[in-house]
Amino acid sequence: MKNKLFWPIIVISIIIIVESIVLISRNQANKTALTNNVEVNVTPNEEVKKVADVFSFEWLYESGKATLTLTANQTVSIDAIDLYIGYKNVKVDSVKNLEELPKPSFTKISTEKSLVVMNYLISEADGFKITAGQNVKIAELEISPDADGGAELTIDKGTLVVENGTAKVLPFSSRNLIINGAL
Amino acid sequence: MKNKSLNLIVGFLMLVAMAGALLLVKQNQNTQRGAYFAGTKMFMQPAALTGKVGDTILVQLYAETEKIITANRIGGTGTGTDSSSSRCVEACPNSSQKNLLQNCTPPDSDGTSKDSLCNVAGRVEDCGGRDYCCPSVGGQWTTTMTACGGTSCGTKPAEQCAINANEGSMLRVRPVCTGGNWDFDDQLCNKAGIKDVCGGRDYCCPSVGGQWTTDMTACNGGIEEYAKISSIDTVVCYGSNLSINDPATQVILNEEALKNKLDASVVTINGKKCLRLVAVSDMAAKPEDLKGGMVKLVTIKFKAESAGTGSVGILPEKTKLGGYNPVAGATDTAIKIGTVTDASYTVSGVGSTVCNLRIDPPITCPTGYTCIEKNYTGPTPPGHRDGDGVCVLSPSPTPGGCNLTVNPPRICPDGYDCITTGNSDGADGVCVLRPSPTPTIPVTTDTPILNFKVTFGDVKKNMDTKCATDWPLQVIVLSSGATKVYTGIKVQEIDSSGNLVEYKGTMPLVGFNHLTNVAVFIKGPKHLQMKYATQNQSVTYNKAGGELTLTTSAATSPLYNFTGYSMLAGDIVGDSVEAAPNGVINGVDFAYLKSQPTLDPLTAGSYLQGDLDGNCQINSNDTVILKKSLETKQGELY
Numbered sequence: 001m002k003n004k005l006f007w008p009i010i011v012i013s014i015i016i017i018v019e020s021i022v023l024i025s026r027n028q029a030n031k032t033a034l035t036n037n038v039e040v041n042v043t044p045n046e047e048v049k050k051v052a053d054v055f056s057f058e059w060l061y062e063s064g065k066a067t068l069t070l071t072a073n074q075t076v077s078i079d080a081i082d083l084y085i086g087y088k089n090v091k092v093d094s095v096k097n098l099e100e101l102p103k104p105s106f107t108k109i110s111t112e113k114s115l116v117v118m119n120y121l122i123s124e125a126d127g128f129k130i131t132a133g134q135n136v137k138i139a140e141l142e143i144s145p146d147a148d149g150g151a152e153l154t155i156d157k158g159t160l161v162v163e164n165g166t167a168k169v170l171p172f173s174s175r176n177l178i179i180n181g182a183l
Numbered sequence: 184m185k186n187k188s189l190n191l192i193v194g195f196l197m198l199v200a201m202a203g204a205l206l207l208v209k210q211n212q213n214t215q216r217g218a219y220f221a222g223t224k225m226f227m228q229p230a231a232l233t234g235k236v237g238d239t240i241l242v243q244l245y246a247e248t249e250k251i252i253t254a255n256r257i258g259g260t261g262t263g264t265d266s267s268s269s270r271c272v273e274a275c276p277n278s279s280q281k282n283l284l285q286n287c288t289p290p291d292s293d294g295t296s297k298d299s300l301c302n303v304a305g306r307v308e309d310c311g312g313r314d315y316c317c318p319s320v321g322g323q324w325t326t327t328m329t330a331c332g333g334t335s336c337g338t339k340p341a342e343q344c345a346i347n348a349n350e351g352s353m354l355r356v357r358p359v360c361t362g363g364n365w366d367f368d369d370q371l372c373n374k375a376g377i378k379d380v381c382g383g384r385d386y387c388c389p390s391v392g393g394q395w396t397t398d399m400t401a402c403n404g405g406i407e408e409y410a411k412i413s414s415i416d417t418v419v420c421y422g423s424n425l426s427i428n429d430p431a432t433q434v435i436l437n438e439e440a441l442k443n444k445l446d447a448s449v450v451t452i453n454g455k456k457c458l459r460l461v462a463v464s465d466m467a468a469k470p471e472d473l474k475g476g477m478v479k480l481v482t483i484k485f486k487a488e489s490a491g492t493g494s495v496g497i498l499p500e501k502t503k504l505g506g507y508n509p510v511a512g513a514t515d516t517a518i519k520i521g522t523v524t525d526a527s528y529t530v531s532g533v534g535s536t537v538c539n540l541r542i543d544p545p546i547t548c549p550t551g552y553t554c555i556e557k558n559y560t561g562p563t564p565p566g567h568r569d570g571d572g573v574c575v576l577s578p579s580p581t582p583g584g585c586n587l588t589v590n591p592p593r594i595c596p597d598g599y600d601c602i603t604t605g606n607s608d609g610a611d612g613v614c615v616l617r618p619s620p621t622p623t624i625p626v627t628t629d630t631p632i633l634n635f636k637v638t639f640g641d642v643k644k645n646m647d648t649k650c651a652t653d654w655p656l657q658v659i660v661l662s663s664g665a666t667k668v669y670t671g672i673k674v675q676e677i678d679s680s681g682n683l684v685e686y687k688g689t690m691p692l693v694g695f696n697h698l699t700n701v702a703v704f705i706k707g708p709k710h711l712q713m714k715y716a717t718q719n720q721s722v723t724y725n726k727a728g729g730e731l732t733l734t735t736s737a738a739t740s741p742l743y744n745f746t747g748y749s750m751l752a753g754d755i756v757g758d759s760v761e762a763a764p765n766g767v768i769n770g771v772d773f774a775y776l777k778s779q780p781t782l783d784p785l786t787a788g789s790y791l792q793g794d795l796d797g798n799c800q801i802n803s804n805d806t807v808i809l810k811k812s813l814e815t816k817q818g819e820l821y
Contacts (some may be wrong), residue, residue, distance in 0.1 A: 005190045005191060005194055006190060008194075009190070009193070009194040009197065012194075012198065013197055013198075013201065016198075016201040016202075017201070020201070079770065079773060079774035079777055080769070080770025080771075080773050080774055081770065082769050082770045105810045105813060105814060106813060106814050106817045106818075108817065108818070108821050110821035112821075113821055115821060117817060117821045119769075119770070119813060119817065120770075121770065121773045121806075121809075121810055121813075123777075123803075123806065125777070127777075160769055160770050160771065161770075162769075162770035162771050162773070162774040163774070164774065164777070165774075165778055166760075166774075166778070167756070167759075167760045167771055167774035167775040167777075167778055168759065168760075169758065169759070169770075169771060
């Protein structure tokens, strides 16, 4: 190619292409600040932190009796437990408080919603103190798992543990109790 | 020469093409987003904010996302497209497991087949429109009903498609033989746009609580679905009489809709103070977990700093909603804001703050206010100590504060009127705060009027209920699928015939155009919302719609007596003590009550969120009331 303009045109074209790529990349970077399919022109200024669990709900199962316990990871005093236990492939015959906590204000086995509901409201001014590592029995369920297996007890998402004094909802972890048909 | 010209033209065209491409790329980033949903509204509740200096004034920001129509069918054997049916595989019985029926007529609630095992001798189940009998435990389903002994139900009855308004319009379809009797699948008209088949004909439910009809117009498109919100980036501006000093505690997300606050800061735009809020829903939320329709997004707790009026408004040009679009899916996640409605506020001049100059440390008034000691005649009322007073706006109304005849005249400051007293030369007077204009409600002669009587749970007659006054109600009215929300409704105490204090209210239902089949949902400020749908109602109304009839005259519209079904008290706070009541009574409400005891009662007419019996203090009786309410409500729910 003998033309004098050939190389200038090529250079300018390359510059424009590079500029386009840079602009588009910047635009995309802005959009990634956006989390959830959303267009926000800010960069998150605080990280969403996973709060340490204060309690863990755990199950013990023996001979048709499932016992729910609450273990504290730190010493804390509680005012209330709104407990909702979901169940499937199992018949819940009865539920009782094992008297480590005061008598619940409300207890019901809802066969319609497959839920066991217990509301513990602690009237004592200082609440119910649980020390770090202490294990408190919350409820005992007498159950008859279905012969086909697949019986399962879960802590439903409506469950709350509320701290004395601050009325804050305390974070907790829980595990499901799965009973195999062979048991 | 020819080559030279050609190169020039080619080069020029390339430059133009590149520039055009760049322009297109940039424009594409900004246009046509939200095209699927352009009817979403944003508004404030309440629309008129009132409070006194020093008070916390709550306002809630709502979005009402646009609805669209998507196809759906809940059962029957009609010919429409059915997403549920397409997932349902019917087998009567299953060819490889003859003791299993997999029925899709209709499918189960999750869209899959309704499975029945032959595990009880004599059991009769319906599958594919036919009855099957389980002759023995573990046996094979058979259509030979004699094997089920006497449990056969005989000839299958016809489906009942008669409309019965008293039962809220129900179709009785798909009879199933159960225990020797025919059991119908009853379908209420409780969701706009749903369809069903009855007696071989298609039926449509045109609105919640409406009548099933063979006119399919309202259902041709299917059911309504809403755009769902996953994020917000907005600016809310407010007048100088209000303040947000600590956005972390004064701006509270509705975590059911928006989980994470990315930015909440006060900025100045065009000389006005504004809240910049950016928040997103739970990162792990799926489209079905997101909230659509009428969604409360955030509660803002303004501090009333000074007397005055103004507005709290959303800047639409700086507001973006993101979310899930059931039609466009992931291709268009912007939700365009159609209309924005602001709120107005009125901060009155007299502070509610109690002041006391004698105790140590003294309780002082805010800047611009003067502590005026109250002069009690006789014994000091309970809860008051010597030196108690109230904060009044300075300058305080003082006799002789204005005089219109002396020269120069002494005039009142802005916002005050001179009221002559007749003293002295007849021109002396006092400066009194000019009353705020009472908002005028555009009542027309065709506006329905609701007259009603209610009671608050455990606010008892002949007991100390001096603080159970002016408790504002939220009233929602519903008829034929149309609803209207009214907030800040005041009711007046009247003579009571029962054990509880009764309150009467009369309200024009502005913007609501229905006079029949009305249902009313009433919620007190610390109470659960109750549904009222019949005269003299004393128990839960468990049906769709309502039976109230109204007129457009306060004199002739019936006075509905709901006093027999009092509002349950105990919904004091939300998921946290800072959050507004959330429609449930739970452990957080209880713990809040325990943490807020008042040793000395407040003065009559004061307001305490945890004072459930209206005796001007929070004590053990309030916790007892909460427990009773909880027990009642849980008993109804579970």
